[in-house]
Structures are given as structure tokens and as C-alpha cells.
Amino acid sequence: MDDFHTGQPIFVQIRQRLTEMILRGSVGEGEALPSVRQIAADLSVNPLTVTKAFEALVDIGVVEKRRGLGMFVKTGARAELLAHEREKFLKEDWPRIAAQIKALNLDVNMLLSTTAQGAEQ
Known part of the structure; x- marks a missing residue:
């Protein structure tokens, strides 16, 4: 841990x-x-x-x-924390991730299907 x-x-x-x-x-x-x-x-x-x-x-x-x-x-607390973490993700993490997706010329649909497949396993 x-x-x-x-x-x-x-x-x-x-x-x-x-x-x-x-x-x-x-x-x-x-x-x-x-x-x-x-x-x-x-x-x-x-x-x-x-x-x-x-x-x-x-x-x-x-x-x-x-x-x-x-x-x-x-x-x-759970609802408050969920809202806080979502806002933090959208402000801090998502812009960097979106830029990396664009820079790597990745297809969003392919990423979503890959994510969905991983969740099923």
C-alpha cells in the first residue's frame, strides 16, 4: 500500500x-x-x-x-467530493489529456471502445 x-x-x-x-x-x-x-x-x-x-x-x-x-x-460528503473531484479533473487533468490525445492523433471512438472493453474484463 x-x-x-x-x-x-x-x-x-x-x-x-x-x-x-x-x-x-x-x-x-x-x-x-x-x-x-x-x-x-x-x-x-x-x-x-x-x-x-x-x-x-x-x-x-x-x-x-x-x-x-x-x-x-x-x-x-460523497456528493460534495464527487462534485469537487469532477471539477478538479475537468480543470486540471482533462486539458492535458485532451491535448495529448490530439498530439497523438488518437481516435476518440477507438479510445472509448478500448476503455469499454477493459471495463468488461
Whole structure:
């Protein structure tokens, strides 16, 4: 689980993992997320790095800190997070991906059929 890549800061990668847990429903609304200490130990990272990942989720309003209890997923967090991640993808990732598709002269229909085939397997 601690297979980090160098393209992004570790706290961003941890934030993404926590985001995926919420979006997939591994941790439901109102439920506690794993503790900072637990994540830091599991991933062999500094607890401050994990705290920074949590703070990013607190900043967008999907996680709340309950003093003495830990971090909890807020009600409505999944829908809020989905909207946030979609907007972020369209603003940050999609322009780069679209430019690469164009530069490589790839056919969009071929890409979609390849994606659909991969999803069936």
C-alpha cells in the first residue's frame, strides 16, 4: 500500500486514497476514518504528512475533526467530493489529456471502445 510515485507529493497521494475510500463507500458518511497514527504506521510516513492530507479534506468540507475522537466523514460528503473531484479533473487533468490525445492523433471512438472493453474484463 505504500507504493508512492514521485510525480506528486505523498500527502496528495494519501488524500487521493482517502478520497477513493469515501467515494467507493469503504467509509460511509458519519463514520470514522483511520487514525493519523494508523495510516502513518501502515504507510511508513511521517504523521504530519498524513495530517496534511486530512487537512486538505477538511478544507473542502468533507471531513470533520472531532476532538479526542478523530476524523469523520461528514454527511453529504460523497456528493460534495464527487462534485469537487469532477471539477478538479475537468480543470486540471482533462486539458492535458485532451491535448495529448490530439498530439497523438488518437481516435476518440477507438479510445472509448478500448476503455469499454477493459471495463468488461
